[in-house]
Amino acid sequence: MSAPVISVRDLRVSFGRGASLIHAVDGVSFEVAEGEVFGLVGESGCGKSTILRAISGLNTEWTGSATIAGRPVAHRRDPAMARIVQMVFQDPYGSLHPKHTVETALMEPIRIHGLDNGARRIDRVLTEVGLSPAFRYRYPHQLSGGQRQRVAIARALILEPRVLLLDEPTSALDVSVQAEILNLLSDIKRMENLTYVLVSHDFGVIAHMCDRVAVMNHGVMLEELTIEDLMRGRMRHDYTRELYEASAGYSRRLETRADEADAAA
């Protein structure tokens, strides 16, 4: 097998100090092969998004080692890395500047990285995400939620990265729109031979998109499963099983965790 595109060793991220010190990510290691979709699943505060922020370079305060496409992830802003890794966020309402047109938003990375043929790149990437080039003159408020997420994906693609980090890319969308965006992500991955890390709390989305998934809780990876194992319910940890069963909907039988929630408050 070829060398992994993403390799993370003993990643640690902590916030605060003294008594309020929190280990948001507490020694996490994983590898993702070229063309693979690796899922991170867990509840709020488990550290899944913090991992993405560290390896994308948004948060530079971490320890451990991480390489993407053979290049070590630096502890400072690294413009060259932006050509390799891009991120798509959950909320397309928050991730696009409300006073910038689609064109301005897409032109910014082109300008920063001094690329030529800006207009042609924008046309191409808009077509790729299923929007007509006429959308370049729209403002975010003139787009639907699904169209906005398409623009956010276009912005991530415009530097032709090899890796996309997807942080709950469809959880703010209606299910019918979610299906469109997930299909789009599958198509783009095939066409561009991309590698994805997908953060989600939804086992359905994980099972649909991923090849492997890591289950996180309190900053650590409890276990890593192939999707085959996940779909057949072959997990080792009770916590994973609990999440898995909870995703199927409500049942009077399930054990309550209310007590635990009390203790945490």
Next chain:
Amino acid sequence: MSEPILTVDGLSVSFRSPQGVVQAVRGISFTVGREKVGIVGESGSGKSMTGRAILKLTPPSAEVSARVLRFRDIDLAAADERAMRGIRGDRIGMILQDPKFALNPVQTVGRQIAEAFRIHRSASSAEAKERTLAMLEAVKIRNPRRVFDLYPHEVSGGMGQRIMIAMMLIPEPDLLIADEPTSALDVTVRLSVLRILDELVSDRGLGLIFISHDLNLVATFCDRVLIMYAGRIVESLPAVELHRAQHPYTRGLLDSLPRINERRERLPVLTRDPAWLTA
């Protein structure tokens, strides 16, 4: 079956906008008895506006009309603002999505719940406190005395939502409208909140209107489901039969959900038929 708690017949909500009249709810009819009725739909389907219209909490710019809007023996359509103030909270409670925004941030949790009781019942503050502690216990809060004195920012999302349930149930209403009550919660916490809601609703014989976008959740939690699309109820069926739904919109929604136990190359995408707007 016994007399319904709520009867809605021909309810419409519309807004005037510079682009013309926008119909948020288009003449829907349904009843709610001592049962859990789910209203599902995507954003903009009119599900929340339906819940608000029952309590007459629509924005001032909204025009609401209904042939019948009756709660028990009260004609809500004819009730004035003063009468509605006596009904809201007391006879019909409402739980919203995020307790962070629904609770008063500068008052302790206990004081807010006690206030909800004293506004509707003449009671001494000692009695109200006692009832509040009992209610906190009923929503499975382990240490009610401690939680009584906490401020909303000091409690977790799941506990906040249980506090909301306590506040809404303390005046012992007949009907509860819950608008996405667990969408802001983690899955495991969501289930414990739902179980509390389920128990209290069945024990006290309430009617519950459960508004949600989550088909799986509604199918497993509710007794009956109404599916809304563009302001209409396109289908109504027992929750356990949701997977046997007939309407192409409901079918389309169910098909477009990614499944945990089945891998499909592509997810079917919903194609909207203009006929659904009128059928």
